[in-house]
Amino acid sequence: MTTREDKAIALTGQEAAFIKETLSRCYGTLKLACSSSPVARAAAQDAAWAAAGERCTVDSVLYDACLAIDYIDFARPAGRRKQ
Numbered sequence: 001m002t003t004r005e006d007k008a009i010a011l012t013g014q015e016a017a018f019i020k021e022t023l024s025r026c027y028g029t030l031k032l033a034c035s036s037s038p039v040a041r042a043a044a045q046d047a048a049w050a051a052a053g054e055r056c057t058v059d060s061v062l063y064d065a066c067l068a069i070d071y072i073d074f075a076r077p078a079g080r081r082k083q
Contacts, residue, residue, distance in 0.1 A: 010078045020072045027065040034058055 011019070034041040041058065048056045 016072050016075070020069055023065050023069050023072075027062060027069075030058065030062060030065075034062075 030044060034044050044058045048058050048061050052061075
C-alpha cells in the first residue's frame with residue numbers, strides 16, 4: 001500500500017461519509033465472520049496474516065477500523081492547523 005503521510009489531504013463531507021460507511025461495513029462483515037465459527041475466525045486470521053504479515057491479528061484489524069472511523073468522526077475542519 002502506498003502512503004502519503006507527509007501530505008495533507010482534504011475530503012468533501014460526502015467523500016468522508018463514503019469512507020466511513022465502507023469502513024463500517026468492512027468492520028461489521030469481519031466481526032460477524034469472526035463470531036460465526038472458530039473455522040471462520042481462523043480463516044479471517046489467515047487472511048490478516050496474508051495481507052499484512054504475521055504481526056497482524058484480526059483483532060488489530062478490527063481495532064484499526066474503529067480508530068480510522070474515529071479519525072473521520074473527529075477530524076479537524078478543513079483549513080485549520082494543528083495547535
